[in-house]
Amino acid sequence: xxxxxxxxxxxxxxxxxxxxxxxxxxxxxxxxxxxxNGGKLVLATVASHQPEGYFETYQKAFADLGIEDLVxxxxxxxxxxxxxxxxxxxxxxxxxxFSGGDQLRISSQIGDTPVEQRxxxxxxxxxxxxxxxxxxxxxxxxxxxxxTSGESYKIGDLHMAPGLGLVRDVIIDQHFAERxxxxxxxxxxxxxxxxxxxxIDEDTALVLQDSRFEVIGxxxxxxxxxxxxxxxxxxxxxxxxALSMYDIRLHVLSAGDSFDLxxxxxxxxxxxxxxxxxxxxxxx
Amino acid sequence: xxxxxxxxxxxxxxxxxxxxxxxxxxxxxxxxxxxxNGGKLVLATVASHQPEGYFETYQKAFADLGIEDLVxxxxxxxxxxxxxxxxxxxxxxxxxxFSGGDQLRISSQIGDTPVEQRxxxxxxxxxxxxxxxxxxxxxxxxxxxxxTSGESYKIGDLHMAPGLGLVRDVIIDQHFAERxxxxxxxxxxxxxxxxxxxxIDEDTALVLQDSRFEVIGxxxxxxxxxxxxxxxxxxxxxxxxALSMYDIRLHVLSAGDSFDLxxxxxxxxxxxxxxxxxxxxxxx
Numbered sequence: 001x002x003x004x005x006x007x008x009x010x011x012x013x014x015x016x017x018x019x020x021x022x023x024x025x026x027x028x029x030x031x032x033x034x035x036x037n038g039g040k041l042v043l044a045t046v047a048s049h050q051p052e053g054y055f056e057t058y059q060k061a062f063a064d065l066g067i068e069d070l071v072x073x074x075x076x077x078x079x080x081x082x083x084x085x086x087x088x089x090x091x092x093x094x095x096x097x098f099s100g101g102d103q104l105r106i107s108s109q110i111g112d113t114p115v116e117q118r119x120x121x122x123x124x125x126x127x128x129x130x131x132x133x134x135x136x137x138x139x140x141x142x143x144x145x146x147x148t149s150g151e152s153y154k155i156g157d158l159h160m161a162p163g164l165g166l167v168r169d170v171i172i173d174q175h176f177a178e179r180x181x182x183x184x185x186x187x188x189x190x191x192x193x194x195x196x197x198x199x200i201d202e203d204t205a206l207v208l209q210d211s212r213f214e215v216i217g218x219x220x221x222x223x224x225x226x227x228x229x230x231x232x233x234x235x236x237x238x239x240x241x242a243l244s245m246y247d248i249r250l251h252v253l254s255a256g257d258s259f260d261l262x263x264x265x266x267x268x269x270x271x272x273x274x275x276x277x278x279x280x281x282x283x284x
Numbered sequence: 285x286x287x288x289x290x291x292x293x294x295x296x297x298x299x300x301x302x303x304x305x306x307x308x309x310x311x312x313x314x315x316x317x318x319x320x321n322g323g324k325l326v327l328a329t330v331a332s333h334q335p336e337g338y339f340e341t342y343q344k345a346f347a348d349l350g351i352e353d354l355v356x357x358x359x360x361x362x363x364x365x366x367x368x369x370x371x372x373x374x375x376x377x378x379x380x381x382f383s384g385g386d387q388l389r390i391s392s393q394i395g396d397t398p399v400e401q402r403x404x405x406x407x408x409x410x411x412x413x414x415x416x417x418x419x420x421x422x423x424x425x426x427x428x429x430x431x432t433s434g435e436s437y438k439i440g441d442l443h444m445a446p447g448l449g450l451v452r453d454v455i456i457d458q459h460f461a462e463r464x465x466x467x468x469x470x471x472x473x474x475x476x477x478x479x480x481x482x483x484i485d486e487d488t489a490l491v492l493q494d495s496r497f498e499v500i501g502x503x504x505x506x507x508x509x510x511x512x513x514x515x516x517x518x519x520x521x522x523x524x525x526a527l528s529m530y531d532i533r534l535h536v537l538s539a540g541d542s543f544d545l546x547x548x549x550x551x552x553x554x555x556x557x558x559x560x561x562x563x564x565x566x567x568x
Contacts, residue, residue, distance in 0.1 A: 152461040152485050152504035152536075177436040180464035183504070186536055193566070201436050201526075220436035220467070220526050224534075228563035231550065233538075242485075242504050242538035246550045247559040250508075250534045252436075252470055254517075254526035264567065266515065266530045272567070275512040275531040276560050282477070282511035283548065283556070 011035070011095075011126040013166055013208040017174040017200030017219065018100055018133035022061040028205045028217050032097060033065035035128035039094025040069040044119075046109055047101030047134035054099050073115070081113035090118040095128035098135025104145050106138040107163055116164065129166060136174045136200060141165040144173050144188055150180040153187035156239025160188065167208060170261065173199045176222060183243065185224055190234040190245050193226025196264060204254075211262040215253045225249040225264055249275075295319070295379075295410040297450055297492040301458040301484030301503065302384055302417035306345040312489045312501050316381060317349035319412035323378025324353040328403075330393055331385030331418040338383045357399070365397035374402040379412035382419025388429050390422040391447055400448065413450060420458045420484060425449040428457050428472055434464035437471035440523025444472065451492060454545065457483045460506060467527065469508055474518040474529050477510025480548060488538075495546040499537045509533040509548055533559075 012035055020028040032041075043058050045051035055072040062070055071089050073096075075081055090096075096119050098106065110116045123129050129139075137143045143163030147153070160171075171188045173181050176199035189197040200206065201219025215221045225248070232245040251266055253259060258267035265272065296319055304312040316325075327342050329335035339356040346354055355373050357380075359365055374380075380403050382390065394400045407413050413423075421427045427447030431437070444455075455472045457465050460483035473481040484490065485503025499505045509532065516529040535550055537543060542551035549556065 150462055150464060152538075177464060177467050178434055180434060180461060180466075182464075182466045183461050186534075218526065220528075227566035228559040230554070230559050230562065231552070242502065243536050244504075244538045244541050245536040247556075248534040248536070249563070250470075250532040252527050252529040252532070254436075254528045257528050268515070270514070272531075272563060275514050278514065279512035279533070279556060 010123045012128050013139060014128060014130035014205055015136045015139055015172060015200065015208065016130065016132035016205040017136060017176055017202050019175065019202030020132055020205065020217070021203050022057060026061060026065065028203070029061055030065055031205070031207060031216055032095070032128060032130045033062060033067050036067055036094045038066055040071070040092055041067055042071055042073050042089055042093045042096045044073045044096055044098045046073065046075055047099060047103060047106050049101065049105070058097070058099065075109050075115065078109050078113065081110055081115040087114055087118060090122065093122055093127065095130065096122055098131035098138065100133030100135060103134040103137040103143055103163070104161060106134060107143065107161060111162070111164065123166060133174050137172050138163045139166045140170050140172050141168055142171055142195065144171055144184065147184035147187065149184070151183060153183035153243040154239065155234060155237045155241045155243065158184060158187050160191070169194055170196045170198050173197070176201050177220065178202050182222070185222070186245060186248060187234070187243055189224050189226040189248070190232045190243065193229050196261065197224035198222070199224070212258060212260050212267060214258045215255055217255060219254070221253045223251040223253065223259060225251070227264065294407045296412050297423060298412060298414035298489055299420045299423055299456060299484065299492065300414065300416035300489040301420060301460055301486050303459065303486030304416055304489065304501070305487050306341060310345060310349065312487070313345055314349055315489070315491060315500055316379070316412060316414045317346060317351050320351055320378045322350055324355070324376055325351055326355055326357050326373055326377045326380045328357045328380055328382045330357065330359055331383060331387060331390050333385065333389070342381070342383065359393050359399065362393050362397065365394055365399040371398055371402060374406065377406055377411065379414065380406055382415035382422065384417030384419060387418040387421040387427055387447070388445060390418060391427065391445060395446070395448065407450060417458050421456050422447045423450045424454050424456050425452050426455055426479065428455055428468065431468035431471065433468070435467060437467035437527040438523065439518060439521045439525045439527065442468060442471050453478055454480045454482050457481070460485050461504065462486050466506070469506070470529060470532060471518070471527055473508050473510040473532070474513070474516045474527065477513050480545065481508035482506070483508070496542060496544050496551060498542045499539055501539060503538070505537040507535040507537065507543060509535070511548065
């Protein structure tokens with residue numbers, strides 16, 4: 001049996017579905033600030049091909065929330081990850097925030113480099129690591145890179161890659177309901193149902209500490225559990241063939257809901273056998 | 285225990301998610317034609333506020349498939365449903381095809397009228413009743429009328445109404461993955477998990493005979509089963525609140541898959557206990 005569910009140590013991960021409010025109540029950024037507790041934040045704009053403007057936007061958004069000590073980390077290419085000046089940016093930081101763009105830029109530019117090492121160190125000594133959009137996707141061991149939105153999943157239609165692996169046994173997708181990404185998340189889970197598929201709406205986040213997360217923000221977080229799947233055509237079918245997959249267990253979570261990744265269950269309810277019992281009743 | 289699952293007699297229902305191919309291979313219209321077996325088809329354009337052009341399009345599409353005897357039924361308003369000339373259109377018909385538009389126009393204009401009676405008679409004596417888009421939605425007893433697409437379900441955000449009730453204990457949605465309607469289908473199912481939520485992609489259809497349907501076409505059919513749901517906030521929450529709902533069982537079906545509405549199971553696999561057993565194994 002795999003050790004499901006990412007028993008993690010280290011600080012909190014705040015995983016954001018993109019499009020978080022930066023001007024109004026800022027529920028999500030406020031949560032990031034709360035964990036920073038006035039400390040220094042590294043804004044990593046690595047995911048972007050054109051990072052201009054990101055820093056100013058977040059600087060403004062965080063300033064009102066009591067975070068004044070904000071520095072930008074950008075690396076144009078992998079060679080720069082050895083630059084001592086870049087690495088010194090992490091000195092004394094209480095957290096790192098990855099902004100959006102292309103998750104493949106994060107993994108390809110900083111994966112297995114001293115920059116990644118600094119991020120891990122901050123995480124391990126209890127700092128907060130937050131990421132939005134591409135910065136959310138890269139959190140998992142295997143990350144979703146590309147796949148069509150707004151349609152059902154076709155077998156040949158997914159690009160996955162190794163992420164930073166801050167959280168195990170999950171695959172994370174973002175801008176989820178807004179861009180119609182249900183199909184591709186189910187397709188990803190079909191590849192290996194060990195992985196829980198987690199789809200996060202815009203302006204919505206999960207705050208993960210140890211193996212449990214809580215949902216904050218305006219939208220939903222969807223958890224697709226393939227553990228009970230009885231059939232899928234993912235390994236058999238032609239690339240243009242639509243997905244077939246029976247018995248996905250799906251949880252729709254919103255603000256205030258908690259989920260236990262180790263138990264693969266919403267945190268407030270009983271064992272899955274309760275669900276089985278209600279189901280058996282319905283079957284007569 | 286409710287008599288789940290629509291044990292039906294009568295002819296086949298062909299329920300189409302909209303946007304069916306009308307010029308190429310026409311897999312779905314070909315299936316309609318096959319059931320007509322050269323017989324007369326009534327094209328009901330009632331759902332449309334501006335039905336001009338529909339008839340010509342379908343006439344052309346069906347002509348190549350051997351269906352030459354096609355007549356159009358349109359009613360501007362409810363009073364016209366008593367018009368003997370309109371009612372004579374059904375004489376000798378082997379089937380009825382409802383084109384798209386607004387499902388509320390179908391139910392409000394022909395619900396409980398002699399026109400609806402004619403449709404039922406054709407169905408009961410074994411004729412085929414097909415419907416695409418709005419014509420799909422209206423097939424169920426309770427139909428989905430409105431609700432936002434492309435975002436997660438907010439509690440206050442759904443308009444349902446009584447449909448024609450040709451199939452029981454299901455709620456049907458269409459243009460499903462393409463318009464991002466997962467959220468609203470889960471919301472509909474949350475209202476009463478007795479109803480199976482069925483979401484049909486474009487150029488995709490289910491062919492229902494007795495209590496079993498088969499999927500044809502290019503996309504997917506999603507079946508959301510709320511029988512095992514352990515928690516939902518549908519009755520408690522404020523209208524702007526996002527949905528929370530645990531333990532939905534979801535099936536992703538595509539061409540060739542069959543589903544048994546009476547058993548609430550994909551037709552080729554064993555009992556739900558198989559899914560429970562695999563799940564128990566994963567839980568260690």
